[in-house]
Amino acid sequence: MDNAxxxxxxxxxLTAAVTCAEKGLDVVVIDEYMRAGGRLLGQLxxxxxxxxWNGIKESNKLYEKAVDLGVNFHLNTAVNNIENSxxxxxxxxxxxTFHTPSLLLAxxxxxxxxxxxxxxxxxxxxxxxxxxxxxxxxxxxGERGVIIGVNVLxxxxxxxxxxxxxxxxxxxxxxxxxxxxxxxxxxxxxxxLLHVSHMAPSPFVRYGSKLMKNDFxxxxxxxxxPKKGVKMWDIPIQxxxxxxKIYGEDEVEGVTLATINADGEVVSGSEEHIPVDFVCIxxxxxxxxxxxxxAGCPFxxxxxxxxxxxxxxxxxxxxxxxxxxxxxxxxxxGAKVAAAQGRTAGLSMAHHAGMDDLDGEIxxxxxxxxxxxxxxxxxxxxxxxxxxxxxxxxxxxxxxxKERSVVSNSRGGIT
Amino acid sequence: MTRRILDHxxxxxxxxxxxxSFTFNQKGYKGLxxxxxxxxxxxxxxxxxxxxxxxxxxxxxxxxxxHCYECRVSVDGQQGIRACLTPVKEGMTVESDGQxxxxxxx
Amino acid sequence: xxxxxxxxxxCEEVSYEELKTTAAKYKCSARELKLRTRAGMGYCGGRSCxxxxxxxxxTSANDRxxxxxxxxxxxxxxxxxxxxxxx
Ligand code: FES
Numbered sequence: 001m002d003n004a005x006x007x008x009x010x011x012x013x014l015t016a017a018v019t020c021a022e023k024g025l026d027v028v029v030i031d032e033y034m035r036a037g038g039r040l041l042g043q044l045x046x047x048x049x050x051x052x053w054n055g056i057k058e059s060n061k062l063y064e065k066a067v068d069l070g071v072n073f074h075l076n077t078a079v080n081n082i083e084n085s086x087x088x089x090x091x092x093x094x095x096x097t098f099h100t101p102s103l104l105l106a107x108x109x110x111x112x113x114x115x116x117x118x119x120x121x122x123x124x125x126x127x128x129x130x131x132x133x134x135x136x137x138x139x140x141x142g143e144r145g146v147i148i149g150v151n152v153l154x155x156x157x158x159x160x161x162x163x164x165x166x167x168x169x170x171x172x173x174x175x176x177x178x179x180x181x182x183x184x185x186x187x188x189x190x191x192x193l194l195h196v197s198h199m200a201p202s203p204f205v206r207y208g209s210k211l212m213k214n215d216f217x218x219x220x221x222x223x224x225x226p227k228k229g230v231k232m233w234d235i236p237i238q239x240x241x242x243x244x245k246i247y248g249e250d251e252v253e254g255v256t257l258a259t260i261n262a263d264g265e266v267v268s269g270s271e272e273h274i275p276v277d278f279v280c281i282x283x284x285x286x287x288x289x290x291x292x293x294x295a296g297c298p299f300x301x302x303x304x305x306x307x308x309x310x311x312x313x314x315x316x317x318x319x320x321x322x323x324x325x326x327x328x329x330x331x332x333x334g335a336k337v338a339a340a341q342g343r344t345a346g347l348s349m350a351h352h353a354g355m356d357d358l359d360g361e362i363x364x365x366x367x368x369x370x371x372x373x374x375x376x377x378x379x380x381x382x383x384x385x386x387x388x389x390x391x392x393x394x395x396x397x398x399x400x401x402k403e404r405s406v407v408s409n410s411r412g413g414i415t
Numbered sequence: 416m417t418r419r420i421l422d423h424x425x426x427x428x429x430x431x432x433x434x435x436s437f438t439f440n441q442k443g444y445k446g447l448x449x450x451x452x453x454x455x456x457x458x459x460x461x462x463x464x465x466x467x468x469x470x471x472x473x474x475x476x477x478x479x480x481x482h483c484y485e486c487r488v489s490v491d492g493q494q495g496i497r498a499c500l501t502p503v504k505e506g507m508t509v510e511s512d513g514q515x516x517x518x519x520x521x
Numbered sequence: 522x523x524x525x526x527x528x529x530x531x532c533e534e535v536s537y538e539e540l541k542t543t544a545a546k547y548k549c550s551a552r553e554l555k556l557r558t559r560a561g562m563g564y565c566g567g568r569s570c571x572x573x574x575x576x577x578x579x580t581s582a583n584d585r586x587x588x589x590x591x592x593x594x595x596x597x598x599x600x601x602x603x604x605x606x607x608x
Contacts, residue, residue, distance in 0.1 A: 032481050032599075034451065034502050039480075044425060052425050076500065078481070081596035094601070110482050112572040117522040120531055122462035122475030129479030129499075137454035138420040138429050164420045177524065178541060178580050179573045245522060250473050251462050286572055288482075293594035301587040307572065470534055477531070477569070484565040484600075485531060495600065 001099045002028045002072075004349045005091055007079050007291060008106035010038020011335040012327025012342035014062040016104050019346025021069035023355055028098060029071055030091065032078040035136075036063040038108050039328075040335045042131040044160050056136065058335070082295050089322060101322050102349045105292055106342060109285035109306065109328035114149050114174040114183055117245045119281060123252030127282040131157045134164045142278030146170045146255055148243050149282030150189050152380055157280070159233050169276055170229070172238040172257065176264035183283065185264040186239040192382070244271065246279050255279060285332045285380065292329065295320060300394045304387025305331030306380070313395045314366045316345035319402075324349055331387055332380045333373065340369035418458050437507035439488075452498040452509060453479060453486050464488055464498055468513040487512040529577070530570040532563025540574065544581040551578035552593060566598055 004020045006013045009031035037059025081092045091098040111126040130141040144167040176184025229238035245256040259270035292310035299308045326345035327338035344365040351358045433448045446455025462475040477485040486498040489510040525538035561567030
């Protein structure tokens with residue numbers, strides 16, 4: 001039996017592990033990847049102060065700290081199932097079975113694809129896959145590629161590819177359909193990008209914020225948005241183009257790129273062939289919460305957080321006894337927010353293990369999470385605060401419902 | 416032309432002196448010890464890791480972090496191993512998964 | 522390849538067309554759409570296509586249930602090889 005088990009060795013899981021170990025708990029961390037760090041490993045960007053945020057270094061720092069504190073790592077180990085009986089969680093992995101009263105799910109996020117005809121061809125990969133290949137494994141995903149789907153994540157990774165000497169021929173849209181929806185409409189994409197304009201000192205956004213003060217101007221802006229696109233870090237961003245097809249015999253050989261109108265409809269006859277040897281699909285991230293689901297944790301759909309998230313409170317407790325959540329499983333945000341949540345979760349777990357006098361520290365940690373969120377350099381959803389409020393309201397509603405049903409049950413028993 | 420990014424403007428130089436040998440579909444390749452099989456194969460220019468069980472359509476890595484199971488290969492006789500999560504070791508024998516004889520190309 | 526022939530579920534090779542017509546015909550939930558087409562029931566457990574199947578279902582049925590995960594998850598969430606099952 002271990003005092004605390006953490007599934008996921010990303011920024012949330014690692015920080016929670018360090019926190020628990022500092023409080024004297026025996027901690028086990030399980031992750032199916034071969035290195036600790038999760039999505040943090042691939043991150044590489046320049047902060048406003050001119051320093052580079054190097055995900056590999058940050059991951060190693062956290063990992064080494066955890067190891068020094070005696071945290072036990074089981075990497076390359078996939079968890080198949082979790083179960084609770086009598087207050088003890090059982091964690092089934094490919095190899096061993098673990099037991100603990102205190103379990104943290106820090107499983108992060110998965111990528112949501114935008115489908116494009118031909119996207120099963122070898123050479124087509126998620127944008128996160130290209131990031132890991134480039135920054136973690138230091139292997140080029142290809143010589144020249146296009147990225148389909150324009151959002152904060154794909155723009156950041158486009159820049160990382162460029163930095164590593166991989167040519168990005170275009171950062172462009174998918175064709176709009178029932179699945180891609182707004183991601184294929186120039187007006188909507190522009191709109192969502194403008195929400196994050198404060199963080200990107202690029203010509204693209206400067207062009208945007210001057211023109212786009214209201215809806216009418218936005219529509220106008222898209223119409224005037226140069227068909228060739230505008231360049232950001234030398235990468236053409238083409239909001240008036242969409243990939244209608246990825247072609248190739250056995251592997252990617254190129255994409256068909258068409259001009260689209262402001263509503264995303266293809267202008268017929270505008271198709272051209274762009275030869276590339278890889279394609280990235282960028283549909284954004286959603287919380288990966290399958291283990292919370294199999295455990296029977298209640299969920300709520302909050303679009304601002306990226307999808308269905310397990311109910312939780314600010315202390316990172318789920319409604320299930322001894323089950324905690326932290327990081328992107330609770331909503332899509334940056335690594336720094338995830339780490340701050342991980343610290344709160346670690347403290348809550350130490351509290352659960354019987355450690356007294358942690359209330360002050362937990363409160364501070366919650367406050368620090370909010371500050372980190374306010375100062376975030378990259379925000380994945382403009383309405384993240386609204387999303388956080390929604391889930392807390394749901395938590396409150398759930399708790400008072402539970403109390404009410406306990407009361408009514410006991411009344412029922414009397415009459 | 417190397418597909419490896421040996422020198423990176425921010426991440427710096429990487430060491431590439433710990434090569435090991437492995438085979439993929441009976442052909443010999445070199446990879447860096449403990450890098451993922453998917454990375455080692457891509458560094459050798461190999462994108463197609465398997466063919467779909469029914470249609471035989473070629474598949475390669477998609478997510479690169481263990482979520483999609485598109486990169487399934489057999490490693491030393493064991494099927495269904497995700498190439499993106501498997502560290503390369505000296506002498507590994509790797510085969511494409513799910514490749515039905517009828518759908519085999521060429 | 523036409524847009525309709527485009528694959529949504531990579532594991533079971535379920536096309537956009539099949540999902541669209543099934544969703545339009547039965548006006549069904551994402552869960553039912555999955556059972557009818559096998560989309561999301563393959564090797565990866567729906568991790569790749571889940572969000573897409575959700576969206577296609579949501580355009581035909583008005584069933585976006587906020588409190589239950591539209592496509593249920595079942596253990597094991599990772600396929601277990603026969604070798605490990607046999608012990
Ligand atoms: S590439 Fe997705 S599991 Fe390996």
